[in-house]
Amino acid sequence: MNATTIDTPAANDDFKPWRAYVLEAKCEVLRALRTPAFAIPSLLFPPLFYLLFALLLNRGNSGASHYLFATYSIFGVMAPGLFGFGVSVAIERERGWLALKRVAPMPAGAYLAAKMLMAMAFALIIYAMLATMAATLGGVRLDAVQWLALGLIVMLGVLPFCALGLMIGSRVNASASPAIINFIYLPMAFLSGLWMPLTMLPKFIGDIAVAWPPYHLAQLALAATGGEYAGSPIVHAAYLAAFTVICFTIAKRWLARAN
Amino acid sequence: MNSDSSTVARLSKAGKRYAAVLALDGIDLDVRRGEVLALLGPNGAGKTTAISLLVGLQQPDSGNATLFDAAPQSLAARRRIGAMLQATSLPETLTVGELIELFRSYYARPRTVADIVALAGVGDLLGRLYAKLSGGQQRRAQFALALCGHAELLFLDEPTTGLDIDARETMWRAIRRLVGEGCAVVLTTHYLEEAEALADRVVVIAHGRVVAAGSVGEIRARVAQKRIRCVSALAGDAIASWPDVRSVTRDGDRIEIVTDAAEVVVRRLLGEDATLSELEVRRAGLAEAFVEITSEAQKEAA
Numbered sequence: 250m251n252a253t254t255i256d257t258p259a260a261n262d263d264f265k266p267w268r269a270y271v272l273e274a275k276c277e278v279l280r281a282l283r284t285p286a287f288a289i290p291s292l293l294f295p296p297l298f299y300l301l302f303a304l305l306l307n308r309g310n311s312g313a314s315h316y317l318f319a320t321y322s323i324f325g326v327m328a329p330g331l332f333g334f335g336v337s338v339a340i341e342r343e344r345g346w347l348a349l350k351r352v353a354p355m356p357a358g359a360y361l362a363a364k365m366l367m368a369m370a371f372a373l374i375i376y377a378m379l380a381t382m383a384a385t386l387g388g389v390r391l392d393a394v395q396w397l398a399l400g401l402i403v404m405l406g407v408l409p410f411c412a413l414g415l416m417i418g419s420r421v422n423a424s425a426s427p428a429i430i431n432f433i434y435l436p437m438a439f440l441s442g443l444w445m446p447l448t449m450l451p452k453f454i455g456d457i458a459v460a461w462p463p464y465h466l467a468q469l470a471l472a473a474t475g476g477e478y479a480g481s482p483i484v485h486a487a488y489l490a491a492f493t494v495i496c497f498t499i500a501k502r503w504l505a506r507a508n
Numbered sequence: 509m510n511s512d513s514s515t516v517a518r519l520s521k522a523g524k525r526y527a528a529v530l531a532l533d534g535i536d537l538d539v540r541r542g543e544v545l546a547l548l549g550p551n552g553a554g555k556t557t558a559i560s561l562l563v564g565l566q567q568p569d570s571g572n573a574t575l576f577d578a579a580p581q582s583l584a585a586r587r588r589i590g591a592m593l594q595a596t597s598l599p600e601t602l603t604v605g606e607l608i609e610l611f612r613s614y615y616a617r618p619r620t621v622a623d624i625v626a627l628a629g630v631g632d633l634l635g636r637l638y639a640k641l642s643g644g645q646q647r648r649a650q651f652a653l654a655l656c657g658h659a660e661l662l663f664l665d666e667p668t669t670g671l672d673i674d675a676r677e678t679m680w681r682a683i684r685r686l687v688g689e690g691c692a693v694v695l696t697t698h699y700l701e702e703a704e705a706l707a708d709r710v711v712v713i714a715h716g717r718v719v720a721a722g723s724v725g726e727i728r729a730r731v732a733q734k735r736i737r738c739v740s741a742l743a744g745d746a747i748a749s750w751p752d753v754r755s756v757t758r759d760g761d762r763i764e765i766v767t768d769a770a771e772v773v774v775r776r777l778l779g780e781d782a783t784l785s786e787l788e789v790r791r792a793g794l795a796e797a798f799v800e801i802t803s804e805a806q807k808e809a810a
Contacts, residue, residue: 279602345594
């Protein structure tokens with residue numbers, strides 16, 4: 250009987266499944282490429298919004314175009330994490346795929362890292378499109394460090410929305426998740442001043458804006474691009490880090506109970 | 509029960525409740541190295557819950573579950589099992605080959621692709637998207653994923669549901685080969701002939717409790733009934749009133765009689781109908797035993 254125990258526990262303990270990380274990421278990329286009807290609209294939605302509401306409606310207003318470029322970059326950050334995690338985790342959980350992977354020795358980190366990298370890639374592609382439009386049509390002038398700093402904020406800024414998406418995906422059912430995410434995504438963008446400055450909105454909206462993650466990320470984006478911003482960047486970053494950890498912890502607990 | 513190395517998975521006094529429903533009522537279950545254990549029971553009896561506890565998808569409310577003397581959630585234990593769960597659908601945007609490649613990456617020494625293909629019979633499916641497969645082909649792809657590690661214990665929850673006869677034969681052959689290599693199998697199935705063909709041991713669960721356990725022969729022997737089939741002109745109602753006859757069903761000129769005393773009934777049949785033909789007497793199979801055991805359990809619970 251011992252001849253059959255090919256994988257001895259000792260050999261298993263040393264095993265580092267790096268290949269699983271690569272292949273999980275590859276599968277996410279293939280999924281995006283093979284479902285262009287899902288990927289393309291989600292990539293085009295923020296740039297189109299930016300084109301219509303920021304560039305066309307605010308023509309010739311260079312102060313507005315600078316502010317709106319920073320805040321629309323944050324708007325572009327929100328969807329990849331929220332939808333990438335929220336919808337796909339809900340689907341994979343509901344269809345039993347997640348359960349099967351949890352029974353198999355899948356490294357949980359590989360699953361999360363793959364989706365996180367996809368969300369970052371989507372956010373950076375959206376940022377590149379927004380930046381191109383801002384520099385050409387919007388007359389936005391930033392120096393190289395500012396472009397890069399905003400790119401870095403975009404990349405890391407994906408994380409709180411990944412965590413929030415994961416939390417939603419670990420609880421709601423697959424058919425409801427897109428609607429629920431939209432219900433969070435769009436109002437939150439508006440209430441955080443991503444579409445128009447909070448100073449142009451009723452005062453109470455500005456007062457409660459500190460509650461929303463995109464508000465803090467937008468202040469960081471404005472700070473990085475030399476715009477006017479409120480509060481302290483360290484506090485904004487700390488808020489976002491805490492928000493990410495809390496959502497992730499709740500999601501982990503919900504997922505453990507999900508089956 | 510002592511914990512010796514021949515036990516690969518165990519539930520001890522495991523209880524699980526979902527809201528108002530008691531799914532498992534303090535169940536004891538041992539899976540021994542290299543054996544095929546069939547878990548049988550009517551829908552809702554607790555089979556799938558028992559498997560969920562053993563593979564670590566759920567935790568028992570009371571009692572405990574162990575896999576290779578470790579917690580079922582532990583990575584070390586999970587690396588030694590393979591599973592085919594119920595109600596699973598794999599990502600539609602990946603091919604069977606890509607899915608196998610992904611699952612193989614979870615193991616230090618995965619089974620070779622050629623071996624997986626041969627066992628699961630998925631050679632013609634490797635390049636095809638999961639979404640494009642028929643139900644039976646999808647089930648084969650799921651079986652292939654269960655084989656990606658060199659599992660010492662396989663959990664197969666209704667593995668052949670939706671398979672045609674050829675595909676079922678292929679899977680039975682694969683299971684026998686794996687068992688020959690020393691792999692233990694926990695099997696649930698609605699096809700009792702499947703349990704009869706594969707299982708060393710059968711455990712019947714009803715209302716979250718074990719109501720019978722033993723070899724296929726032992727379980728069958730719990731039911732003394734035999735089935736008599738013949739073509740006869742005798743009236744079914746009349747035969748039904750004979751002693752020791754449990755039931756009579758007529759289908760055209762064919763009669764099927766269920767009885768505890770086949771010899772007595774056959775003698776009388778031949779005596780009363782000289783033209784009787786196509787006489788056949790069969791011992792009760794696992795199916796009859798199963799119905800009897802679970803209906804007894806039903807009465808007790810009521």
